[in-house]
Amino acid sequence: MPEIKPEHSEVEHIKERSNYLRGTIAEGLADEITGALADADTQLTKFHGFYQQDDRDLRSERKHQKLEPHYQFMVRLRLPGGVITPDQWLALDEISxxxxxxxxxxxxxxxxxxxxxxxxxxxxxxxxxxRAGLDAKGGCGDVNRNVVANTNPHRSALHAEVHEWSKRISEHLMWRSHAYDEMWLDAPPSDEPDAEPIYGKTYMPRKFKIAIAIPPENDSDVFANDIGLIAIVEDGELVGFNVAAGGGMGATYGEPATYPRLGTVIGFCTPDQTLDVVEKLVTIQRDYGDRVERKHARFKYTIDDRGVDWLTSELVKRTGFELGEARPYEFHGNGDRFGWVEGDDGDWHLTLFIENGRIADFEDYKLAEAMRELARVHEGEIRVTCNQNLVIAKVKPEARDAIQQVVDKYDLDNGERNTALRRASMACVAFPTCALAMAESERYLPSLIDKLDDVMREAGLADDPIVIRMTGCPNGCARPYLGEIAFTGKAPGKYNVYLGASFTGDRLNKLYRENIDEDEILAELTPMIHRYAEEREDGERFGDFVVRAGIVKATREGRDFHDDVGPAL
Known part of the structure; x- marks a missing residue:
């Protein structure tokens, strides 16, 4: 376990002296004078699943009124593989x-x-x-985060098996302190002393993310994670996983030592080896990750600083065996398949597009009301996808008409209501709550898509998806560096534009233009989209085209992310 030293960041010292993540959170909750918690405690509450924020739309007004910021919290649940029951959906809706x-x-x-x-x-x-059978433990913080997997565990026995792996890994890597149960659920103090056999008292240097994918679908963006497990299937059986290590999306403007990185495939493990391999990779990052500079504390930097050969050698030392040679695989895309799909067992599954993941009742679109009605008539399960959409899963053939009636009544998007471009778009929350946001994202992207849709129609590409990602800052919550077109906020109304990621999620994009507004964005993209329509090869995706046409250079290594930026001359 790592020893915390004076030169380590203050967050490391906060964790070490927190009494296994308790800190003074309980005292802060009891303080009715302020809506905030102490700064040190806001580092610890992340482990319990929530961040302290304030409403940035109200900052100036409240400051003028000499009031403290309108403090509030974002709470994130732990939900490995993204599956809940209809009753749980109704409970979460009521809680909201x-x-x-x-x-x-x-x-x-x-x-x-x-x-x-x-x-x-x-x-x-x-x-x-x-009470709904869920929790927020490990939703945030310097631990393993929510383990994600392919879209629908009920499409086949294989998907169900992979979903079980997401739950197994999540439980194995869960932090063990009794603090969550004691503080939030009023559990009596445990007779067993607190201990963290995997993490130790200071947990991980930074957050840690794990994803599982079943080729040919990469809807979990497996290479964007600290550990990516690529299911290898032979004769219909799961024989193991190719292991990718060192993926991550975050970067910081003006600091070329920070960059997004795709996971490197380091070998193959069998099912009986998988938990050991995952745990030992976690402990390698625990012991060698940077605890001085948090911007340099992700697994990707540990690997790039020391080398992939070092990583595999260290893994052998800890597991006692070598990984096998990586097995062949192929991905076809990283989006969701909308509409009805029949599973191997005859049940049906309906994927619905949810723009930017927001479930609410809008003026002309009663989405929250519709989902409540669906949950009341649905007897299967509901699945969240890594692209912010929903799968109404395990629909019996005789129940399909009842589900479709609700879809028709509320005009829900089963792949027909919106354009292919919009369905391939994704945004982070950004304003008004995220403290890191420099520009709008969720609230702005829909209107930008309106204008880009017009361009696509004019170019004859109305039915063609282009993966578009937008974030309010460079930290990468909506995985912008895997967008064929991506925007990261630089200032209010201003964005950096990135081009050239692959449609399958295995190539990063490249900075094309910096700090430009909507008019400049449209002026750059309009002729480029028309050129794509005229010059593309059969089946060629937009991200591949801009690389082939020399508009940007291909970026496969994170350390090359900042090289050769800008439009080609």
Whole structure:
């Protein structure tokens, strides 16, 4: 276990002296004078599943009124593989209306976020979540985050098996302190002393993410994770996983030492080896990750600093065996397949497009009401995808008409209501709640898509998807560096534009233009989209075209992300 030294970041010292993540959170909750928690405790509450935020739309007004910021919290659930029951959906919907801002947010990691939670509502919200059979433990913080997997565990026995792996890994890597049960669920102090056999008292240097994918679908964006497991199937049986290590999306403007990176495939493991391999990779990052500079604390930098050969050698030391040679695989895309799909067992599954993952009742689109009605008539399960969409899963043939009636009644998008471009888009939350946001994202992307849709129609590409990602900052929550076109916020109304990621999620994009507004974005992309329509080869995707045409250079290594930026001359 790593020893915390004076030169380590203050967050490391906060964790070490926190009494296994308790800190003074309980005292802060009892303080009714302020809506905030102490700064040190806001580092610890992340492990319990929530971030302290404030409503940035109200900052200036409240400051003028000499009031403290309108503090509130974002709560994120742990939901390995993204599967819940209809009853759990109804419970979460009720929780959002009773204790949050009345909406649910589907995340890019197959789980739910509540926004606008006041401090006094944190404990009753988490208790209500517990009564629904769910939790927020490890939703955030310097631990393994929500384990994600392919879209639908009920399409086949193989998908079900992979989903079980997501749950098994999540449970194996869960932090073990009794603090969550004691503080939020009023559990009595345990007779067993606190211990963290995997993490130790200081946990991980930074967050850690794991994804599983079943080729040919890469809807979990497996290479964007610290560990990616690629299911290898032979004669219809899961024989093991190719292991990718060192993926991650975050970067910092003006600091070329930070960059997104795709995971490197380091070998193959059998099912009986998988948990050991995953755990030992976690412990390697625990022991060698940077605990001085948090911007340099992800697994990707540990690997690039020391080398892949070092990583595989260290893994052999800890497991006692070598990984096998990686097996062949192929990905065809990283999006969702919309509409009805029949599973191997005859049940049906319906994927619905949810724009940017926001479940709410809009003026002309009663999505939250529709989902409540679906949950009341549906007897199967509901699945969150890594692209912020929903799968109504395990629909019996005789129940399909009842589900379709609700879809028709509320004009839900089963792949027909919106354009292919919009369905391939994704945004992070950004304003008004995210403290890191430099520009709008969720609230702005739909209107930009309106204008890009016009360009696509004019170019004869109305039915063609282009993967578009937008974030309010460079930290990468919506995986922007895997967008064929991507925008990261630089200032209010200004974005960096990236081009050239692959449609299958195995190539990064490249910075094309920096700090430009909507008019400049459209001026750059309009002729480029028309050129794509005229010059593309059969089946060629937009990201591949801009690389082949020399508009940007291909980026396969994270350390090359900042090289040769800008439009080609």
């Amino acid at each position: 209306r009773q204790y949050a801002n009345g909406t649910l947010r589907l995340t890019t990691r197959q789980t739910f976020q509540f926004h606008g939670v006041l401090k006094r509502n944190l404990k009753p919200l988490l208790q209500a979540v517990d």
